[in-house]
Amino acid sequence: MTLSNSGFIPPEQFLLELWQHNQGAISRTLMACEADPAARQDLKQDIYLALHQSAERIQAAEMPRAYLFRIVHNVTVDHIARAKRQQWQPLDEDSLHQFVQDCPSTEVGEQQQSQQLMHAVRQLSTANRQVILLAMEDLDAPEIAEVLQINQGAVRVRLNRAKTELMEIMQNGR
């Protein structure tokens, strides 16, 4: 992301540009963490409000994208942690079917891989899912470390473990 955070852009404008650059990544992250579209919409609004309230700090941050993803993941984890959802909801068949229908790829193989990947990511443990999602959105190790507030060594360990879990899930077709 090449968004400048040094100039004369007002914080709100900066925030909108940051959001625009990462809109797809935010949507994918929420899709991997919450099955219900209405709840996803609420989460998106909560994230935007949290970003809005931290707009000046985000603009001043060294890694604004990492700051954005920290808020995205904290709001999402808090959503998972709080009492309303006692059980994780896997994607139902209709959602999966819709997902495949919406997929822009014309290759059936790619569609199946997309379907399998989304299904597998949703089954990862929360901590592993976080690090995999960040890595798949092309955040580098320092950025992931900044998002998760852990050191880069721990990022590598967690990422390796998450990849192993993801591979097992995909291979076993769980």
Next chain:
Amino acid sequence: MADNFDFAALTKSWQQHPTSTEALPNIADLAQAKQRQTEQKWLLYGEWLGAVVMFIAACWLAFSIPDWLGYLSAFFLICGALSSAYVAWTVHKPILEYDNWSSSGLIQFRVRACKLTMRYYLYTQLSCGALVVFSGLLWWMQWWNIAQISANLLVFYSLIVAPLSLIASYLLQQKKRKKAAELKQLTRLANDFQSE
């Protein structure tokens, strides 16, 4: 094992996932989120108001019944007021600021808040139990003529305080069960984050 994994291909596939082309967030989105946040804040203020009422009742008791029973009751209420205010703050605080947390820290905080709330429910249950015992004690003192208990006091404690305490105790037990399920989920999440 993970090294044999074509993660680059998966990343590419992941980034091609369709996401609906949505409009950028606007004032309406902010308003809806703010409304949810305001509801949370009102819950906090409501619980603080309850604590203030308890504190005022404690002051009133201490001044209107200046003996050991009055002071004991006032002390009891002040403890209740302070713990109510603290628990409310602990439970609602992180909703107001998400950027100062790591996910792991946030979960740990939720675990501590959940345990604290469970303890708070337990102590409140014990307080309810104490009130029921006190009602029985009044009858016992009246029965054995140990002290002269006014009929109003007996009626008040027997027909209002003791039944309400029993109902509250039952409701608290149900809340404790829900919190126990929540704690189980939170502990599982916390273990996820702690396992490296």
